[in-house]
Amino acid sequence: MGVEEFSKQQEEQVDFFDSLPDAIVLEIFNRVEDAKSLSACTLLCKRFGDLVTQTRNVSLEITRPTALYEKTHVSKSKGFFGRYILNPIHEFLHRIVSRKSKTCSNCCDDDGEDSTFKLPNELLKNFKEIQSLSVKLPGHHGDISSENALQQSSQPNCSGALLKWKAEFGKELESCVILGATGFKKSEPKPKKEGDMPISCNLTNKQLKKRVVWTISCLIASSARHHMLKQIISLNRMIRDVKISDGSKQGTIKMTERQVVELRNEMSSNADIVELERTKVPAVTIKMWYMPMLELPECGAVMRGATLAVIRPTEAAAGKDDDLSLAMGAFGEKCMVEAVRKLIEKKKSYTLEMNSF
Template sequence: MRSNVANLWRKIYPEKVDHFDKLPEEIILSIFNRIGNAMALRRCCAVSRRFHSIVPEVDHVVVLVNCVTLEKEKRELASSSSAAAAPHHRIASFFCIFFSVLFKPLLSLSQLIIPSARLLPLLKEEEEEDKTVSLRSMTQILKNFNEIKRLAVELRAGEVRIEDGILLKLKAEYSSTLESCVILGATSVNCSCDDDDDDDGADMDSIHESFYSEDEGLAQRVVWIVNSLVAASTRHHLLQPVIAAHKSLERLVLTDADGQGLLSMDKEQLKEQRARPLNMSLSSKRTVVPSLDVQLWYAPRLEMPDGVVLRGATLIAIRPSELPREGAMPVGSESSWAEPEGNWVVSAFEGPYGDVARMLVKERIYSIDINAF
């Protein structure tokens, strides 16, 4: 009789089955790799002991960083500490002390019960809200991942300040020093129906000659080059603690939310980075930019097939001077460098930006030498 009642009870109130627990660890790890976001994975660690043991094995991690330079981070830390040091009302101070004494033992007990609380430090409320971390927090968070092979770091915005309406894109590759950098820029981007065609009847040679003298000509392009190289070398320096701590890294990409700049390092470049010491600048805030060979293509007006018109369209290819000459830099105004594949200049950008690059390499080439700085 009792067994019949028990069976009836199970039919009415069946035991809850967690089907997720039946999944093998390989599938859960694959799901975590697709999530990628370090902050989301950090929260998954606190769900269960099983998740806590699987998350450190994730090999594809994405981190959103809100502080680009150490100076910004120091200013934010100083402002937060000064705000914390501001005088409070006596009653408020009393309650703060009372609740800290009351809940501190409970927090310590939770750290003994839940290993993830001991492994992963608590987040600030503001970091949880916008899902971004500071540079210092990023280094601490990534210590909890043991098998990172691909790391993507995304900054809130680019560091190269430009005026409204100016197009500027850059892609840099690094090992222990700069290996290559490609910059694509334009002083304005308009629809062909809104573009002024006064220059269409002008002599092209006279337009190119004006490139050397106008304020928005060569001088502006040199500013783009220098600012882009300083930003890239600063980012490269800030990534050194992460590169040193994670020997398993095979791919590292640092970009920004607005898509202005991208810095990448593959497996061989990361290996070479660890084997050779960095050449630091005098300020020790960035790695030294070596002596460079620069090729520059310029078109005063470039009309795309879709009707978009770029004014002052410029493509800049940069390589260190000490690299072997064969294939290091493009030669000639119209050559194989105009092909969509087989060269690092044209393939640096995708989509419509790649189309612009393929059109620009057919233009006249300007050469520039830049000393190390």
């Protein structure tokens, strides 16, 4: 073997990634963000294991226990290898997952949420210096969000319902914005006939009760997620901002650095606050806009029973007149922004008050 050939072979064996400075490797890990991928990196070498613990930006997607079976389950294999090796392995995995699912089902709360994904701290134990955390919870089949609403509306004789919300908390609820509709579908231009009667823009008692139910369910969901944030923040002392969303893209709870500091100080002065089942919702004032039929020409859609609710604690609601900026900043999708703007442009609104619960 010549000198040139030996040198070339040595160069091919050099691990250039291993020669990168720790600061660059750490920056790469911060851009990866995914907690499961980063946790896998800790098994590669001691250096990666040490650097992963210093990752500042982490995102965590929590899946349902049945996801393992859904990923491993395939149709029955034929042939000797499939019949006597693959199929028995699949059946074994199926039994394990089924047994686990039955056990987990005994731990479900009233909302049907599995306690196995209520506490993600176990999955975050490899990270000691998290500053920005994003958690995505599993979506529910019954969730009604903008994404599956449009999918449902594409089916014959079906228009998907819509319910989205975003809440912000410090030590308690600061604001919540809810956008809902009993129908959400692509618009079809229809010529207006002479003599058509205008649709009433007033809410009936039945319609109002439905929207109160929407509001209560969203507030309960947000307060339950805030309880999860208390547990995360209590065990991760360097967190500055955190967000919890869900796979259905229905609801989001977000906390900025100021709000995290406020909550951490509250927990330091009250050791029992983390033990509560969920954060108590204070007495709130709800400002609500409603339109029976809302045309959205910019995104080519129409909402039936379109409703926007801006919710604030009653004590802080007085003098607040920034409903438009608060609601406009709640949702990122083009259709949602257009709907919020058009609803608030409608001058008439309802004001409701709700006691603490």
